[in-house]
């Protein structure tokens with residue numbers, strides 16, 4: 001049963017619903033390997049070159065574009081991802097959370113900086129689609145989620161009330177962009193990639209969860225607070 005006090009929930013994909021280990025593998029290991037093979041250079045040279053590219057383009061739309069990377073580094077990065085698609089995996093509690101939210105009538109949107117091709121590839125391998133009313137790639141919006149414009153354009157296409165919205169995203173600059181726009185509830189992830197050590201919750205600027213089902217009591221709290229404010 002849906003309830004009007006229920007916040008709308010925006011989920012990031014990579015590092016939030018899906019294990020970022022896949023993307024780490026592709027970008028930090030497999031792409032340098034294939035780049036070195038393709039261009040007949042050393043692995044060290046490929047790592048150094050790609051590292052420079054990553055630094056230049058971080059948080060821009062180009063960073064998230066497989067077309068851009070394919071042109072820039074001369075490796076078909078979409079094909080590279082397809083070659084390792086078996087490694088695409090959900091994070092702990094992903095489906096349990098999504099099923100529960102669906103049963104409880106929450107409206108959920110998937111908002112990703114992955115480009116349309118990347119989103120499609122992930123959805124073909126992990127069946128997230130049945131749980132989302134809206135699924136958007138920032139490529140369609142023209143700005144990445146780090147920018148307030150992303151949220152403005154999103155809202156003009158699909159109306160929502162930022163005062164009753166909750167975003168779960170593993171990337172701090174994205175949460176800050178959303179905060180600037182006025183998204184009320186912001187939550188991050190302690191361990192986006194199972195291949196890396198968890199971050200310390202106390203060092204993160206936003207409320208942090210790891211097992212995704214931990215979101216459920218937080219949502220209850222949010223709604224109880226809203227009721228308190230309204231009846232106070």
Ligand SMILES: [Mg+2]
Pocket residue numbers: 012013014015016169170171
């Ligand atoms: Mg992410």
